[in-house]
Amino acid sequence: MAADATGALGWQDVAALARARLAARIWPPGAIIPPEAELAREFGVSRSTVNRALRALAEEGWLDRRRKAGTRVAERPVHRATLAIPLMRDEVEAAGHRYGYRLLDREVTATPGLLALQLGMRGVPRVLRLEALHLADGRPWAHEERWISPETAPGVFEADFAAQSANEWLVTHVPCSSVEVSVSAERATGRVAAMLECEDGEAILVVERITRQEGRGVTLLRLSHAPGHRIRSTPG
Amino acid sequence: MAADATGALGWQDVAALARARLAARIWPPGAIIPPEAELAREFGVSRSTVNRALRALAEEGWLDRRRKAGTRVAERPVHRATLAIPLMRDEVEAAGHRYGYRLLDREVTATPGLLALQLGMRGVPRVLRLEALHLADGRPWAHEERWISPETAPGVFEADFAAQSANEWLVTHVPCSSVEVSVSAERATGRVAAMLECEDGEAILVVERITRQEGRGVTLLRLSHAPGHRIRSTPG
DNA sequence: GCCGTCATTATGTCTAGACATATTATCGCG
């Protein structure tokens, strides 16, 4: 490793060297870079180490690797930003506020057709619908409307969502695998505007999230944030 | 590997087995799971294979690994969603429209103080400011306001941004490392509303992006999308 | 010239062993 006094390189060093060649266009976009074995010889490390380094760069989107075809520099590195999806409580507290939560409504309803479609549910006649408000220092932070499938979240009908937000209950009771997020801007109207204590027609950020467990839908969430809210990607 | 008829397991199989134990709460949140060596013995694979599998799960946020302390199941798996950041052209064409682009304004201006701060520029007296419109089937798709630092993007003053959007030029001329994204909802006003051909006060999605190269700011972009636009996370 | 077959090649993965490194736990001393 680099930390060694031996001068031997670790995979992070190899990755850094490769990154430098990419930045300097020594390996220009579209070009095929030397095979692992050759780089291993050049850098004086084993092929595994080169493999680890190039695999990391490929995951970051810089390289495109295919068996036999070799490793190609991506024409245009597909940039990605990652959004963290924290608990509302953490988000509010991280912003320096005191978190508050109020359950507005709770009902067991027949499964809406669109919902069944989005969550990929079949033969689940009834779902739990919740409506809640998240508060920061007592002021509205976000309005939440949520549906939960009892199929993937057993015991959800018995949970006390007046005491604990759905997100917190789900996190501790249902292991989820994938999240799908959709963000849009809408104008606050009617009930949501009233709950958020903002003017009618104000621009608000609406986040819809579908959470799945092994491909089966667990919950659909529609979050209407108070005006002025920002979503930031996590650095890195 | 699993594809083998040998019955030997590969790292993906080990990861799947571990995932199953996590889902079944055999390894409950907060618990410490057996050390790699032990799992290697149990599964009949080498420690490297277990390491690869557990490392993957740790990257996904399921596990928390620390030397000597062992591997702990995350209390609450931090869910993440990743946003792809495509070229506007690709985004529009992927939506099934014909892409169009119009440069509205181009000027070299003194570096605004706030911009210098956000991009971490020092001693860069002048920057390029662009204003452009992206079209889908001839209709406004997004309004773009952008600043580019000539320090990290040499040659930017000579580029012809009437023929090619800034994004496309940058992608082929400047290797970038990190992107920071911020999303908010605003009301369309004045010039932007006119350009987007929407009513004043309409809710629009505003995306701000800062792109860096090795920590030095390259460009700041402010994209105002036409009403109704949605940002979706990439599955996976 | 066209198409199927086969050898070639670069990456993907696994193994066993070794050493590095960061903590944690323990033990002994004051």
Place this chain on the structure above:
DNA sequence: CGCGATAATATGTCTAGACATAATGACGGC
């Protein structure tokens, strides 16, 4: 009892060698 030195331990990483796998490209038959 507190605290610092020390031993133990789990993960992090590297190596060399091996086989698997996918895809290419060349060759040969038609």
